[in-house]
Amino acid sequence: MLERSIAAVRGIGHRVVDGVWRLGYAARFFLATILHSGVSFRRFQLTIKEIYFSGVLSLIIILVSGLFVGMVLGLQGYQTLQKYGSESALGTLVALSLVRELGPVLAALLFASRAGSAITAEIGLMKATEQLSAMEMMAVDPIARVVAPRFWGGVISMPLLAAMFSAIGVFGGYLVGVVLIGVDEGQFWAQMQAAVDFREDIINGVIKSVVFGVAVTAIALFEGYDAPPTAEGVSHATTRTVVTSSLAVLALDFMLTAFMFQGI
Amino acid sequence: MASDNLIQIRDVNFSYDVRPILKGINMNIPRGKVVAIMGLSGCGKTTLLRLIGGQIMPTSGQVVVDGQVTTDLDSEGIYALRRRMGMLFQFGALFTDMTVFDNVAFQMREHTDLPEELIRDLVMMKLHAVGLHAARDLRPAELSGGMARRVALARAIALDPMLIMYDEPFTGLDPIAMSVIGNLVRKLNDALGATSIIVTHDVQESLQIVDYIYFMADGVVIAEGTPNDIRKSDTAFVHQFVHGEIDGPMAYHYPAPGYAEDMKVGGAHA
Numbered sequence: 001m002l003e004r005s006i007a008a009v010r011g012i013g014h015r016v017v018d019g020v021w022r023l024g025y026a027a028r029f030f031l032a033t034i035l036h037s038g039v040s041f042r043r044f045q046l047t048i049k050e051i052y053f054s055g056v057l058s059l060i061i062i063l064v065s066g067l068f069v070g071m072v073l074g075l076q077g078y079q080t081l082q083k084y085g086s087e088s089a090l091g092t093l094v095a096l097s098l099v100r101e102l103g104p105v106l107a108a109l110l111f112a113s114r115a116g117s118a119i120t121a122e123i124g125l126m127k128a129t130e131q132l133s134a135m136e137m138m139a140v141d142p143i144a145r146v147v148a149p150r151f152w153g154g155v156i157s158m159p160l161l162a163a164m165f166s167a168i169g170v171f172g173g174y175l176v177g178v179v180l181i182g183v184d185e186g187q188f189w190a191q192m193q194a195a196v197d198f199r200e201d202i203i204n205g206v207i208k209s210v211v212f213g214v215a216v217t218a219i220a221l222f223e224g225y226d227a228p229p230t231a232e233g234v235s236h237a238t239t240r241t242v243v244t245s246s247l248a249v250l251a252l253d254f255m256l257t258a259f260m261f262q263g264i
Numbered sequence: 265m266a267s268d269n270l271i272q273i274r275d276v277n278f279s280y281d282v283r284p285i286l287k288g289i290n291m292n293i294p295r296g297k298v299v300a301i302m303g304l305s306g307c308g309k310t311t312l313l314r315l316i317g318g319q320i321m322p323t324s325g326q327v328v329v330d331g332q333v334t335t336d337l338d339s340e341g342i343y344a345l346r347r348r349m350g351m352l353f354q355f356g357a358l359f360t361d362m363t364v365f366d367n368v369a370f371q372m373r374e375h376t377d378l379p380e381e382l383i384r385d386l387v388m389m390k391l392h393a394v395g396l397h398a399a400r401d402l403r404p405a406e407l408s409g410g411m412a413r414r415v416a417l418a419r420a421i422a423l424d425p426m427l428i429m430y431d432e433p434f435t436g437l438d439p440i441a442m443s444v445i446g447n448l449v450r451k452l453n454d455a456l457g458a459t460s461i462i463v464t465h466d467v468q469e470s471l472q473i474v475d476y477i478y479f480m481a482d483g484v485v486i487a488e489g490t491p492n493d494i495r496k497s498d499t500a501f502v503h504q505f506v507h508g509e510i511d512g513p514m515a516y517h518y519p520a521p522g523y524a525e526d527m528k529v530g531g532a533h534a
Contacts, residue, residue, distance in 0.1 A: 129360070130355070130357035131358075133357065134359075135359075136319060137349065137351040138370065138371050139343040139346040139374075139375065140370075140374050140375075
């Protein structure tokens with residue numbers, strides 16, 4: 001009995017130590033990625049290629065999701081606003097919801113599922129098939145050549161995707177609110193223009209999406225780089241990327257919102 | 265004056281955590297020779313290659329490559345040394361997102377400022393040397409195992425290295441592909457004036473092409489000599505290994521308390 005208890009406590013201790021060690025390793029990995037980013041900018045075509053894979057190839061899912069989210073916002077917003085005779089504020093509701101919250105957050109969650117999982121699987125398989133070792137043996141640093149361009153590709157893509165999500169979402173709200181239901185078009189756009197502040201709303205939304213881009217891409221890269229070089233290892237790492245980065249996005253969103261809109 | 269040995273391994277010990285992998289290894293790899301390191305899977309052969317390439321450092325002892333002690337070098341020194349090495353990995357380790365051409369050109373583009381026209385000519389020469397210049401536009405997924413190994417070999421010799429290391433180059437190949445790779449190893453070594461180390465457990469193919477052999481078991485060198493010495497060796501392990509005998513010092517079963525005990529039958533009828 002005593003032996004079992006000791007073993008259980010020892011097990012907990014090992015898990016805690018492993019967890020802290022992994023956190024430290026992730027921090028060192030992130031720092032190394034930043035410090036070895038020179039190549040990503042000197043040979044910017046490497047980063048552009050990753051912007052294509054992470055950003056351009058995510059466009060379909062981002063645009064389609066954004067359109068539907070905007071359309072749902074239009075419907076739900078109209079239902080509530082008409083009770084108070086404020087249908088004309090529909091444009092404001094749709095735009096602020098998207099620019100402040102839904103655009104950055106949903107785009108980041110979709111980005112984690114599509115691009116984040118792909119990055120983890122790719123890096124994990126490169127490790128499992130010794131491509132990263134081969135690169136090291138060719139005197140090419142894999143952090144500088146493989147990891148850093150993907151990191152910056154993700155960080156640059158994320159705010160652009162979030163902006164497109166918000167833009168197409170506003171269009172979706174317009175389609176439902178103005179074209180389908182018949183809200184006054186002039187009121188829809190004029191109230192939106194008057195209510196949305198460039199610094200308070202747009203810039204804060206962009207800051208959020210940059211932070212989410214850093215978090216999701218860093219998590220995806222680390223999970224791939226740290227994955228055990230087996231099929232099972234890569235599969236678990238890919239799952240962890242989606243789960244961890246989704247939770248990180250939601251937690252970061254709460255913290256950023258608390259800081260950004262505390263005066264409201 | 266440069267030593268006759270390109271690589272000297274002196275009293276090298278290496279452990280993963282507390283598990284010893286190499287125990288007091290001493291080896292000399294002479295310049296211009298093809299040397300094989302043989303032994304069963306898990307005896308520390310690949311670890312030795314990683315030590316020579318500076319990917320890991322010995323727990324104690326020295327690895328001297330072309331007069332430079334790897335433990336004395338910083339990461340830039342190690343990278344400078346690796347630029348003069350080529351390595352063929354067990355399954356090629358070709359970059360799957362690049363064509364055959366781009367794989368071979370990879371190091372040239374990373375480490376030199378050569379114009380693209382010159383790189384093209386050099387890559388075609390390297391691919392021609394392994395008989396695959398026509399496969400330049402294929403992707404690694406479109407290659408057979410033997411072709412992938414030859415492309416990886418062309419990539420390993422891209423910058424005319426002083427040392428070429430082969431990690432199990434014959435694994436999973438058909439007999440023809442095996443002979444092709446074996447001949448290439450020998451010919452390229454002699455043509456480039458390089459030195460080669462082959463880590464393998466393929467005895468018959470290796471004995472035909474190498475100049476010298478080290479036999480390893482359980483982290484130590486247990487025999488060494490020329491192919492003729494090895495063929496005639498009366499060391500029990502070497503004899504068992506060379507002739508592929510089931511009975512010998514290397515047991516077939518993984519060490520265990522006993523089959524009968526595991527099956528809980530008391531041992532009488534095991």
